[in-house]
Each structure stands twice: as structure tokens, then as C-alpha cells.
Amino acid sequence: MAEVRLVDIVKKYGNFLAVPQLNLTIHDGEFLVLLGPSGCGKTTTMRMIAGLEDITSGDIMIKDERINNKPPKDRDIAMVFQNYGLYPHMTVRQNIEYPLKLRGMAKADRKARVQETAEKVELENLLDRRPSELSGGQRQRVALARSIVRTPSIFLMDEPLSNLDAKLRVTMRAELKHLHHELGVTTVYVTHDQMEAMTLATRIAIMREGRIVQLDTPKKIYAEPADLFVAGFIGSPSMNLIDGAVKNGVFRANGVEMPVQLGDRDGVVLGIRPEELDITQDASAAIGGKLYALELTGESTLVTLRSGPVSACARGHADFEAEVNSPCYLSPKDGARVHLFDRDSGERLA
Numbered sequence: 001m002a003e004v005r006l007v008d009i010v011k012k013y014g015n016f017l018a019v020p021q022l023n024l025t026i027h028d029g030e031f032l033v034l035l036g037p038s039g040c041g042k043t044t045t046m047r048m049i050a051g052l053e054d055i056t057s058g059d060i061m062i063k064d065e066r067i068n069n070k071p072p073k074d075r076d077i078a079m080v081f082q083n084y085g086l087y088p089h090m091t092v093r094q095n096i097e098y099p100l101k102l103r104g105m106a107k108a109d110r111k112a113r114v115q116e117t118a119e120k121v122e123l124e125n126l127l128d129r130r131p132s133e134l135s136g137g138q139r140q141r142v143a144l145a146r147s148i149v150r151t152p153s154i155f156l157m158d159e160p161l162s163n164l165d166a167k168l169r170v171t172m173r174a175e176l177k178h179l180h181h182e183l184g185v186t187t188v189y190v191t192h193d194q195m196e197a198m199t200l201a202t203r204i205a206i207m208r209e210g211r212i213v214q215l216d217t218p219k220k221i222y223a224e225p226a227d228l229f230v231a232g233f234i235g236s237p238s239m240n241l242i243d244g245a246v247k248n249g250v251f252r253a254n255g256v257e258m259p260v261q262l263g264d265r266d267g268v269v270l271g272i273r274p275e276e277l278d279i280t281q282d283a284s285a286a287i288g289g290k291l292y293a294l295e296l297t298g299e300s301t302l303v304t305l306r307s308g309p310v311s312a313c314a315r316g317h318a319d320f321e322a323e324v325n326s327p328c329y330l331s332p333k334d335g336a337r338v339h340l341f342d343r344d345s346g347e348r349l350a
Contacts, residue, residue: 002063002076002153002186003028004049009058011044011210018044019210021058031180031187033197036207037233042190043158045207049188050156051075062154078147080157084139086131092118092142093127099150117149120179137168141175148183155187161196173199194234198222206230223337228346231271231339237302240277240312242270243343251340255307258286258332262340262349271339277314277330279303285329287312291322305330 004026011019019041026032034042047053049060051072059066067075078099086095093114100110118124121141131139140160147155160176161169177200180187191197197204198218205215206229214226225231231239244253245266251258258270277287289307301320304313305328314330322328332338340349 003061004154004186004188005059005061006045006049007059007061009045009048009060010056011041011048011053012056017210019048022210022212024205024212024215026186026188027202029184029186030202031189031200033189033191033201033204034207035191035194035197035204035233037192040207041210042192042207044210046156046158046188046190049154050077050079076153078150078152078155080143080147080155080160082159082162084131084143084163086139086142086146088131091128091130092123092134095131095142096123096127096145096149099146103150113149117145120148120182121145121175135168136164137172140164140172144176144179148179151185153186155185157187157189159191160189162191162193169196176200195236198234206233224348225271225339226348228269228271228341231341235273237274237313237315239271239273239339241341242310242312244268244270246340254310255289256287256310256312258338260338260340265349267343268349269341269343271341272312272332272336274302274313274315276333276336276338277312278333279314279316279320280329280331282329282331283327285331287330289328290325291328293324294320294322303328303330 006022006024009019009022022045034045036042044053048055051070055068060068062075096114096117097110100113118127121144123141123145126138161172164172173196189200201218203215203217204221205212208229214221214230221230222234225234232241242253242256244251244256246260246262246268247264249259251260251268251270289305292306293304295302300318301316302313303316303320304311312330341347342349
């Protein structure tokens with residue numbers, strides 16, 4: 001296991017500044033997720049840790065050793081890629097065994113290690129098959145096993161589940177979570193899927209334009225987003241964000257009147273999550289409008305209302321029914337978290 005530190009890391013491609021001075025400490029044994037939209041710098045950051053991308057300036061430290069000029073093979077890392085990266089002409093056993101063979105491990109020791117690793121990811125009955133004979137989930141487990149087998153200090157995982165169907169992704173998330181619990185290896189995981197980040201991470205680093213805009217536990221990021229970008233990015237469905245103003249302790253927008261603890265101020269965005277809202281028949285409720293859409297998700301119904309430019313969503317009971325365009329009212333639940341942001345800067349307001 002190992003602690004990883006990125007110190008004043010800058011990455012340029014010609015005149016394009018991809019990562020402008022990044023500082024990040026990845027604690028020994030934690031599962032850190034780099035989360036953000038395409039082009040935010042998360043994969044570039046991972047590739048710099050791996051040694052697959054040169055850094056323009058700054059230092060990368062692993063176990064307090066500066067490894068800027070170390071080739072990837074000497075960094076004691078293992079990578080799991082989106083496309084699996086398996087050798088099609090080799091069996092599952094040979095794919096898993098290959099890193100040990102490169103290290104010169106004795107054949108008998110290799111065999112025992114491969115068997116032990118295959119059992120951890122439930123591949124022991126598939127060792128003699130080739131990748132073409134496996135499902136997507138099985139191929140991903142082979143890629144994981146090949147990384148695990150040599151017990152590296154650090155795992156780097158670049159969107160490893162993105163090629164799997166929705167059901168398999170859920171299964172593999174649980175397997176990854178359990179493997180990390182068993183192995184305790186420092187893991188850096190790149191994804192644009194906020195559900196993967198929330199379910200897997202010890203901490204999440206949310207990135208935007210090469211910068212970390214919030215670094216914290218999933219629970220803290222969900223409950224206290226640092227700015228409008230994080231508030232809109234985390235959550236499914238995402239947080240309701242309503243543009244308005246505060247006067248006399250009340251936030252007002254089209255169809256919205258909600259008491260808040262903030263002085264008079266224009267250019268305020270109010271944020272409240274769908275699960276923090278109750279659907280009510282009370283016309284004096286904080287948010288009112290016409291029912292725009294009902295979406296049954298199975299365990300609940302997403303209810304969206306609109307009032308002019310304002311749109312708000314609440315999570316109701318699975319059996320909730322109403323006519324589209326009928327009056328609809330939403331009220332914050334007792335103890336609901338109401339967030340306020342500055343419209344121009346995006347920053348969270350105290």
C-alpha cells in the first residue's frame with residue numbers, strides 16, 4: 001500500500017493548459033474517485049500518476065519518493081482499462097499469469113497465485129477459456145485479476161465499468177467494493193458516472209477544467225455541495241436549482257416563495273433535492289405550478305412541475321397519480337436541506 005501526493009502538478013499540451021497546478025493527497029489504502037465530465041482532466045491526472053503522460057511541472061510522490069522520471073513498470077502500479085486490454089490468443093489463466101511471468105516468478109508459485117486470485121473474482125471455473133468465450137463482466141473480472149495477481153501498491157482504474165450493461169455495472173460495483181475491502185490497496189478510480197463515485201469512493205475529487213472543485217466524502221459532497229457545478233452534477237435526479245432573489249427573508253421566483261436565512265440579495269439560486277420535497281394539495285405551499293411529467297422508477301414516482309421558466313422535481317410514492325397540466329404543489333419536508341448559491345460566481349452562500 002502507498003500514499004500518493006501530487007504537488008503543484010501542471011500539464012500543458014502546447015499552449016493548451018489541461019491541468020493548472022493540481023495538489024492532491026491520496027491516502028494510504030483509500031479508494032479515491034476522480035469524477036467529472038469529459039475533458040475535465042481526470043484521465044490525464046491518472047495517466048500522469050501511471051507515468052503514461054509526462055508532467056509539465058510539479059512533483060508526483062509515491063511512498064514519499066519522487067517518481068517523476070520513473071518509467072511505468074517501476075512505479076509498482078496496476079492499471080485496469082475501459083477496454084479490458086486482454087490478450088485474445090491467451091487463455092484466462094495465461095492472461096492472469098502474464099505479469100508474474102514477466103517478473104520471473106517460478107512456475108509452481110505462479111500457478112498457486114493465479115488460482116488464489118481467480119477464486120477472489122470467481123473465475124476459477126473459466127481459467128482454460130479464451131476472452132472471446134467470456135461475457136463482458138467475465139472479461140472485466142479477468143482484467144481485475146491480472147491487476148490483483150501481483151499485489152501492487154496502487155490500483156489505477158480508468159472507467160472500467162463503462163462498457164458493461166446497467167445490471168452488470170451494479171454487480172461489478174459490489175465486487176469492486178468488496179475487493180477493496182479485502183485487499184486494502186490504495187485505489188484511484190476515474191469515472192464520469194456519479195453513481196459509481198457515490199457507491200465506491202472513500203473520497204471523491206470532483207474535477208472541472210483541470211481543477212478540483214470539491215474533495216470530500218460522498219456523504220459530505222451530497223449534503224453540502226461546494227458550488228452550483230457540484231450541486232447540479234451529483235444526484236440522480238439532480239438537485240432542483242431555481243434562479244431568483246431574496247427579500248425580507250423570503251426567496252422568490254416564478255411560482256416559488258420559500259423562507260430562507262439570508263439577507264436581501266439578487267442573483268440567488270436556491271437548491272433543494274427531489275427527495276427533500278413533499279407533494280401536497282396545499283395551494284400555499286412553497287413551490288406551485290402545473291404538473292409537467294410523471295416518471296415511474298419502480299420504487300418511486302418522479303413528479304415534475306413547471307411554472308413559467310421554473311421547473312422542480314419531487315420524488316413521490318410509486319402509486320402517485322395525477323393528470324398532466326393539473327395544479328401541483330411542493331413543500332420542503334421538515335428538516336429539509338435548502339442550499340443557496342450565488343448565481344454569478346456559483347459559490348455556496350453561508
